[in-house]
Amino acid sequence: xxxxxxxxxxxxxxxxxxxxxxxxxxxxxxxxxxxxxxxxxxxxxxxxxxxxxxxxxxxxxxxxxxxxxxxxxxxxxxxxxxxxxxxxxxxxxxxxxxxxxxxxxxxxxxx
Amino acid sequence: xxxxxxxxxxxxxxxxxxxxxxxxxxxxxxxxxxxxxxxxxxxxxxxxxxxxxxxxxxxxxxxxxxxxxxxxxxxxxxxxxxxxxxxxxxxxxxxxxxxxxxxxxxxxxxxxxxxxxxxxxxxxxxxxxxxxxxxxxxxxxxxxxxxxxxxxxxxxxxxxxxxxxxxxxxxxxxxxxxxxxxxxxxxxxxxxxxxxxxxxxxxxxxxxxxxxxxxxxxxxxxxxxxxxxxxxxxxxxxxxxxxxxxxxxxxxxxxxxxxxxxxxxxxxxxxxxxxxxxxxxxxxxxxxxxxx
Numbered sequence: 001x002x003x004x005x006x007x008x009x010x011x012x013x014x015x016x017x018x019x020x021x022x023x024x025x026x027x028x029x030x031x032x033x034x035x036x037x038x039x040x041x042x043x044x045x046x047x048x049x050x051x052x053x054x055x056x057x058x059x060x061x062x063x064x065x066x067x068x069x070x071x072x073x074x075x076x077x078x079x080x081x082x083x084x085x086x087x088x089x090x091x092x093x094x095x096x097x098x099x100x101x102x103x104x105x106x107x108x109x110x111x
Numbered sequence: 112x113x114x115x116x117x118x119x120x121x122x123x124x125x126x127x128x129x130x131x132x133x134x135x136x137x138x139x140x141x142x143x144x145x146x147x148x149x150x151x152x153x154x155x156x157x158x159x160x161x162x163x164x165x166x167x168x169x170x171x172x173x174x175x176x177x178x179x180x181x182x183x184x185x186x187x188x189x190x191x192x193x194x195x196x197x198x199x200x201x202x203x204x205x206x207x208x209x210x211x212x213x214x215x216x217x218x219x220x221x222x223x224x225x226x227x228x229x230x231x232x233x234x235x236x237x238x239x240x241x242x243x244x245x246x247x248x249x250x251x252x253x254x255x256x257x258x259x260x261x262x263x264x265x266x267x268x269x270x271x272x273x274x275x276x277x278x279x280x281x282x283x284x285x286x287x288x289x290x291x292x293x294x295x296x297x298x299x300x301x302x303x304x305x306x307x308x309x310x311x312x313x314x315x316x317x318x319x320x321x322x323x324x325x326x327x328x329x330x331x332x333x334x335x336x337x338x339x340x341x342x343x344x345x346x347x348x349x350x351x352x353x354x355x356x357x358x359x360x361x362x363x364x365x366x367x368x369x370x371x372x373x374x375x376x377x378x379x380x381x382x383x384x385x386x387x388x389x390x391x392x393x394x395x396x397x398x399x400x401x402x403x
Contacts, residue, residue, distance in 0.1 A: 011177070027148035043152070044170045047144045048177025051137075055179075072147050073140075 007041055013088035014038060015049050016081055019059060025072040026050060050075055058084050119149045122160050125167030126174070133180060141174060214264040217277045218256035222249065224280040227287060239288055310345050319345070320369040325399060327392035329385050332357060332368045342367035355381055 007014075018024065018032045030046045053059045058081030066072045077085070123146055130138045153160055164170050175181075188196070197203055226233070226241030226249065234240040234249075243249040263269075310317040322333045335343040344366040355372045357365040372381045 025147060026144040027151045030148065042170075042173050043148065043164055044145075044173035045177040047141065047148065048174040048179075050144065051141055051178040066147075073143055 007038065010092065011041060011045060011049050012053065013085065013092060014041075015046065015053065016058060016077060016085040016088065019075050020077045020082065020085055023074045023076040025064075025074050029075065053081065057081075115146070115150055116153050118160050119146070119153055122149065122164075122167050122170075126171045129168050129171035130175065133175075137180070141178060145174070211261065211264065214260045215257045216281070217274070218260040219253055220277050220281045220284050221260075222253045222256050223284040223287070224277075227283055233287075310343065317345075319371050321387055321390070322369060323390070323392050325392075325395045329370075329387055331370070331384065334365065335367050335369060345369070345371060 014033060014036075015029060018029050018036070021032075024032065026047050029050065030041075030043060033041055033046065050059065054061055054075065058078060059075045060078050061073050061075050063071045063073050123142060126145065127138065127142060130141065133141075149160060152163070161167070222243070223239075223241055226243055229243075232242040234242055234246040237246065240246045241249045243252060310320070320335070322330045324330055337343060342365075351373075353373045353376060355374055357368045359365060370387075372384060374380060375382045
């Protein structure tokens with residue numbers, strides 16, 4: 001199965017989770033997602049997702065000067081974002097339970 | 112503030128161009144995130160941005176899709192755009208591997224078109240080889256041209272006008288090569304032309320024939336025929352008034368009578384009817400045939 005296909009639907013939740021953990025700027029969020037194991041996710045997808053969540057009101061943003069380079073735009077989660085994340089957690093938990101059962105049953109049938 | 116590396120600037124400019132249809136504010140917000148990250152990413156990876164992130168157009172498309180922004184209404188792609196997409200297609204780019212073949216081919220075309228313009232001959236054995244001086248010299252010339260051409264290709268020197276001229280020049284060369292070479296005219300034809308009218312012996316023309324009887328007497332006015340009954344004529348090419356030609360009662364000349372005799376000029380007489388070549392008739396012991 002194509003991991004990037006799977007990821008597309010789950011990227012909103014993953015991004016919200018990372019930002020909920022701690023505010024971050026674009027590249028920082030990217031690094032943390034990668035560190036968590038989402039190595040297939042494209043840079044542009046993450047920046048685009050951040051902007052979209054921001055426009056939808058799930059994220060807030062503020063600019064902070066940086067010692068190393070240009071000013072950084074940090075993203076933080078809003079109440080609306082938290083609600084969206086909570087809902088995504090439930091949906092995902094249910095979805096993954098169902099799918100895990102399904103795939104395991106398939107394995108047993110085959111065995 | 113650290114400076115933005117030039118490659119990041121170039122990459123960003125390409126993304127900005129690809130997002131030109133978005134509202135300026137939206138576009139600049141997106142680019143602001145990307146810029147900061149690209150600077151850090153460049154510092155982290157140190158390598159080529161485009162190699163890591165892919166072409167900026169694709170990056171922009173992914174950015175646009177993830178941000179939920181409408182792709183611009185695709186205008187019908189113009190010819191230049193279609194051409195650009197075609198040349199950018201990896202499958203088409205793969206064809207670039209074949210370009211060394213063209214390097215060699217254009218060298219040949221360059222030499223061949225000069226030969227065509229100069230109107231030199233072409234090798235009969237190997238019709239694709241022009242004869243410049245000789246076929247061997249032409250091969251040397253083509254080889255040198257190929258070396259130069261490949262060198263130009265490898266050093267990525269390109270002069271579009273010359274390139275286009277060679278493509279055009281390839282057309283008359285191809286037309287020339289597609290024509291079957293004229294079959295070589297061989298000595299066989301010359302021998303055919305050497306066939307003699309009239310009498311000959313082993314290919315040597317004969318002026319006259321001298322028949323003798325078995326007992327060594329020269330015979331006169333012997334009429335000779337072939338096996339199919341054709342008179343073996345010794346026609347006088349240019350009528351020779353001195354030749355003694357036998358005639359029928361109707362005045363028709365009989366030209367298969369030998370030996371041919373000639374009148375002495377002004378006399379109408381043959382002074383030496385028995386003049387003969389220096390032959391010695393051998394003594395024949397086989398009994399003579401008897402006519403019935």
